[in-house]
Amino acid sequence: xxxxxAHTGKNTGGGDVRLTGISKAYGSFNxxxxxxxxVPQGSFFALLGASGCGKTTTLRMxxxxxxxxxxxxxxxxxDVTDLPPYKRPVNTVFQSYALFPHMDISENIAFGLRRRGxxxxxxQVDDMLELVQLGDKARHKPHQLSGGQxxxxxxxRALINHPQVLLLDEPLxxxxxKLRRQMQLExxxxxxxxxxxxxxxxxxxxxxxxxxxxVAVMNGGRVEQLGAPADLYENPQTTFVAxxxxxxxxxxxxxxxxxxxxxxVTAGGGKLRVPGxxxxxxxxxxxxxxxxxxxxxxxxxxxxxxxxxxDGRNRVTGRIADSSFIGVSTQYVVNSPAGAELQVYEQNxxxxxxxxxxxxVVLHWNPAHTFGLDAAQDIDAGVExxxxxx
Amino acid sequence: xxWLRKNLVVIAGLLTLAYMILPNIVVMVFSFxxxxxxxxxxxxxxxxxxxxxxxxVADMCESLSLxxxxxxxxxxxxxxLGTMIAFALVRYRFRAxxxxxxxxxxxxxxxxxxxxxxxxxxxxxxxxxxxxxxVLIAHIMFCLSFVVTAVKARVMSMDPRLEEAARDLYxxxxxxxxxxxxxxxxxxxxxxxxxxxxxxFDDFIITNxxxxxxxxxxxxxxxxxxxxxxVQINVIGTAMFVxxxxxxxxxxxxxxxxxKTATA
Numbered sequence: 001x002x003x004x005x006a007h008t009g010k011n012t013g014g015g016d017v018r019l020t021g022i023s024k025a026y027g028s029f030n031x032x033x034x035x036x037x038x039v040p041q042g043s044f045f046a047l048l049g050a051s052g053c054g055k056t057t058t059l060r061m062x063x064x065x066x067x068x069x070x071x072x073x074x075x076x077x078x079d080v081t082d083l084p085p086y087k088r089p090v091n092t093v094f095q096s097y098a099l100f101p102h103m104d105i106s107e108n109i110a111f112g113l114r115r116r117g118x119x120x121x122x123x124q125v126d127d128m129l130e131l132v133q134l135g136d137k138a139r140h141k142p143h144q145l146s147g148g149q150x151x152x153x154x155x156x157r158a159l160i161n162h163p164q165v166l167l168l169d170e171p172l173x174x175x176x177x178k179l180r181r182q183m184q185l186e187x188x189x190x191x192x193x194x195x196x197x198x199x200x201x202x203x204x205x206x207x208x209x210x211x212x213x214x215v216a217v218m219n220g221g222r223v224e225q226l227g228a229p230a231d232l233y234e235n236p237q238t239t240f241v242a243x244x245x246x247x248x249x250x251x252x253x254x255x256x257x258x259x260x261x262x263x264x265v266t267a268g269g270g271k272l273r274v275p276g277x278x279x280x281x282x283x284x285x286x287x288x289x290x291x292x293x294x295x296x297x298x299x300x301x302x303x304x305x306x307x308x309x310x311d312g313r314n315r316v317t318g319r320i321a322d323s324s325f326i327g328v329s330t331q332y333v334v335n336s337p338a339g340a341e342l343q344v345y346e347q348n349x350x351x352x353x354x355x356x357x358x359x360x361v362v363l364h365w366n367p368a369h370t371f372g373l374d375a376a377q378d379i380d381a382g383v384e385x386x387x388x389x390x
Numbered sequence: 391x392x393w394l395r396k397n398l399v400v401i402a403g404l405l406t407l408a409y410m411i412l413p414n415i416v417v418m419v420f421s422f423x424x425x426x427x428x429x430x431x432x433x434x435x436x437x438x439x440x441x442x443x444x445x446x447v448a449d450m451c452e453s454l455s456l457x458x459x460x461x462x463x464x465x466x467x468x469x470x471l472g473t474m475i476a477f478a479l480v481r482y483r484f485r486a487x488x489x490x491x492x493x494x495x496x497x498x499x500x501x502x503x504x505x506x507x508x509x510x511x512x513x514x515x516x517x518x519x520x521x522x523x524x525v526l527i528a529h530i531m532f533c534l535s536f537v538v539t540a541v542k543a544r545v546m547s548m549d550p551r552l553e554e555a556a557r558d559l560y561x562x563x564x565x566x567x568x569x570x571x572x573x574x575x576x577x578x579x580x581x582x583x584x585x586x587x588x589x590x591f592d593d594f595i596i597t598n599x600x601x602x603x604x605x606x607x608x609x610x611x612x613x614x615x616x617x618x619x620x621v622q623i624n625v626i627g628t629a630m631f632v633x634x635x636x637x638x639x640x641x642x643x644x645x646x647x648x649x650k651t652a653t654a
Binding site for chain 1 (some may be wrong): 549551560566573
């Protein structure tokens with residue numbers, strides 16, 4: 001076994017994954033533009049994006065299944081760019097699981113250990129089966145297991161090798177919604193238990209936010225934004241991130257004043273305040289800016305009660321176009337001079353029966369919850385793609 | 391009437407089966423015959439003579455052994471080359487791939503007599519002496535298309551991610567091929583092997599044109615039919631048939647048992 005020397009076998013520590021100027025081109029098509037990315041050791045890291053954004057290609061380059069066109073990949077201090085996949089201390093959970101159909105479950109799980117010349121694998125295989133709660137299925141063939149069970153076998157088969165990094169390529173894509181939720185928690189539990197770096201590729205923004213410590217949102221072969229889930233959600237830097245992660249109301253506005261800590265803008269005849277430090281681009285008087293606010297931050301008041309709204313809040317008047325009751329909350333669509341089809345999510349605590357389609361309303365929110373984006377971008381970037389990817 | 395309607399498919403199936411098996415039964419029955427003259431065409435009386443002395447006819451067992459050797463080597467040759475072609479056609483994009491894909495069917499589509507004659511012309515013009523080697527080359531050639539077709543179907547349905555998974559799990563190229571690729575392609579390769587063996591063993595036309603003075607079993611049967619048909623021919627035929635049936639049954643039992651242990 002020549003690979004035994006190159007492979008460290010155990011997680012020896014000091015192992016951030018460092019991608020430097022990595023890119024991949026197929027002919028004239030650039031799947032991944034040169035990007036730099038550091039995945040901290042022991043973290044749960046998600047690559048999030050719609051299909052075709054380059055996230056899987058990036059993952060496959062870390063695995064060694066794809067040769068980068070430019071750039072280098074480091075695991076800790078080791079340059080693994082030119083190592084073949086079977087010499088990298090990295091294992092993958094494939095989207096289709098790729099379990100070997102001619103082997104039973106325990107043979108599948110033992111595969112990696114055996115290839116590295118380890119003879120007594122029984123105990124480790126049993127422990128691994130225990131970890132993924134499949135102890136009674138050791139002698140079954142993969143096709144006799146349900147999708148969720150196969151998925152757990154795929155995780156066990158990779159984890160048993162104690163890789164420095166575990167790569168997960170949309171591992172939950174083929175499962176139904178309920179099972180997916182369950183497996184999200186399960187994977188998170190396993191990651192916490194073994195402490196191995198997980199790099200998880202997904203198009204499901206909720207999945208990425210639930211599981212990951214750090215999320216890199218990818219679009220068109222580039223990383224749009226990198227950060228903790230809450231940070232990405234609260235402070236999107238681009239319209240793509242604002243729309244792809246959850247829902248955002250983006251209003252085109254003109255800058256009136258830039259003097260104080262807040263920027264004063266005007267949209268559809270009304271005035272709004274945006275905290276200056278939450279504007280991603282330099283704003284100048286008379287220039288354009290996209291004003292953003294999340295639907296759940298907005299409160300809805302009937303026009304008759306407009307007087308009781310506290311001073312200092314951002315206000316937009318409009319008319320309810322549609323409302324849908326979904327249990328914990330009611331989702332309203334409001335048309336206003338400032339922008340069409342603004343989304344508002346109201347908690348169902350004290351429901352105002354006057355808030356029905358056709359009613360005149362005032363939308364109001366704390367200016368601190370407002371963010372400003374560069375108006376030069378496509379305001380709808382990342383909106384449609386969410387549906388496509390599903 | 392209702393019973394008939396219910397069992398019509400079964401009855402039709404059994405009749406078809408009988409249609410297929412009847413010739414084999416005749417061969418079997420006549421292997422126990424004791425003909426009066428040289429020709430084993432009419433039933434006289436039961437005898438085990440031929441079974442007790444299967445090689446009693448001059449040169450017959452030599453031709454049989456030659457045919458078995460030819461079949462074995464043709465199978466090996468066609469299997470190695472055919473499997474490689476099948477993988478190349480499915481896995482790689484290269485110039486003339488489309489042309490090769492259709493040309494591979496040529497030996498199947500071309501009338502055997504034409505193929506036989508053109509092979510003979512080729513061998514004669516190249517000054518190659520006719521015999522075992524020319525027959526072997528010819529057999530490998532026409533078995534190839536069948537092996538390629540059988541293996542290709544299997545490789546096409548294989549998930550290339552399985553090999554990626556193997557490489558990801560520390561298996562180098564050789565290990566990946568031996569542990570993952572080959573076992574998964576095995577049913578296709580086995581089907582190709584069975585076809586190749588059977589086709590090579592009983593080929594007559596191409597062999598007859600290119601054998602020179604070598605005599606294979608089908609050639610022996612044909613030749614002896616002019617002067618009389620020894621009962622031993624039926625014995626060999628019966629033995630081959632029984633062997634083939636046993637192999638199929640054994641294969642079935644093994645797969646069934648595998649399934650059972652897996653579910654247990």
